[in-house]
Amino acid sequence: MKVSLEQHNVEIHENRRHWERKPLLRRVYSQFGREIAKRVDRTMPGLVVELGSGMGHIKEHLPDCISTDVFPNEWLDRVENAYNLTFDAGAVSHLILFDVWHHLEYPGTALGEFHRVLSERGKVIIFDPAMGFLGRFVFGNFHHEPLGLGEEIHWEAPAGLMSSDFGYYAAQGNASRVFGSSAFRERLRSWRVAEVAYLSGLAYLGSGGFRGPQLYPVAALPLLNRVDSFLSRFPSLASRMLVVLEKRGEPSQLG
Numbered sequence: 001m002k003v004s005l006e007q008h009n010v011e012i013h014e015n016r017r018h019w020e021r022k023p024l025l026r027r028v029y030s031q032f033g034r035e036i037a038k039r040v041d042r043t044m045p046g047l048v049v050e051l052g053s054g055m056g057h058i059k060e061h062l063p064d065c066i067s068t069d070v071f072p073n074e075w076l077d078r079v080e081n082a083y084n085l086t087f088d089a090g091a092v093s094h095l096i097l098f099d100v101w102h103h104l105e106y107p108g109t110a111l112g113e114f115h116r117v118l119s120e121r122g123k124v125i126i127f128d129p130a131m132g133f134l135g136r137f138v139f140g141n142f143h144h145e146p147l148g149l150g151e152e153i154h155w156e157a158p159a160g161l162m163s164s165d166f167g168y169y170a171a172q173g174n175a176s177r178v179f180g181s182s183a184f185r186e187r188l189r190s191w192r193v194a195e196v197a198y199l200s201g202l203a204y205l206g207s208g209g210f211r212g213p214q215l216y217p218v219a220a221l222p223l224l225n226r227v228d229s230f231l232s233r234f235p236s237l238a239s240r241m242l243v244v245l246e247k248r249g250e251p252s253q254l255g
Contacts, residue, residue, distance in 0.1 A: 003168040009071040018210040024218045025207045037061035039125050046093030046119045052100035082110045084163035087117040094123045101128045105169035108155035124245040128175035132238035145170035179243045192246040200231035201239035
């Protein structure tokens with residue numbers, strides 16, 4: 001049965017309550033935000049936009065970033081739907097998707113819209129679960145969203161489907177499936193995959209995320225970061241991945 005998109009807003013408000021009571025989680029997310037901000041080329045003209053901003057924490061590192069989500073919330077700048085953005089063609093230099101890619105039921109349709117609004121050589125920065133050992137084990141056993149590894153990825157939305165018709169969707173393994181193999185290479189011809197970085201994410205996993213128990217004190221975060229740095233040398237362990245796509249020409253121009 002299709003779950004209403006309203007579920008997304010329910011989860012945001014639940015997560016916000018956990019966010020306010022978990023300083024360790026805020027510290028870990030700040031570190032993630034710093035990694036994303038490093039990939040933003042501030043010399044490029046155009047808007048920096050985050051889709052599915054959730055808590056809007058990216059503004060700590062990118063204060064001029066336009067924070068958006070599919071529902072209005074007082075801490076966000078505006079409402080946007082990834083399948084039907086309101087920005088003019090070429091107006092955006094960077095699109096940031098933090099834990100959003102795995103909620104895109106029709107990623108090819110969304111990428112087409114991203115391509116439209118991005119300027120020449122504009123970037124999509126994706127931060128999402130990775131399906132290394134830690135990711136599969138923790139997200140597969142202790143997270144409420146499915147991995148979806150055995151499910152078909154529907155690249156394009158059915159003809160005539162309106163953006164208002166989309167329901168709640170989650171498949172945590174989708175970023176690994178699309179960007180971690182060559183299976184979708186032909187479907188990414190409009191993009192240059194500039195970077196695929198894998199992170200163990202141990203400090204995040206130990207924080208318990210939004211809903212789980214915190215397994216170490218804030219004071220131990222520097223130690224966990226050092227362990228994280230070592231484990232991140234091994235992509236097969238990863239629980240997080242950071243992907244940077246750079247806009248190329250229209251598919252018809254690529255030969």
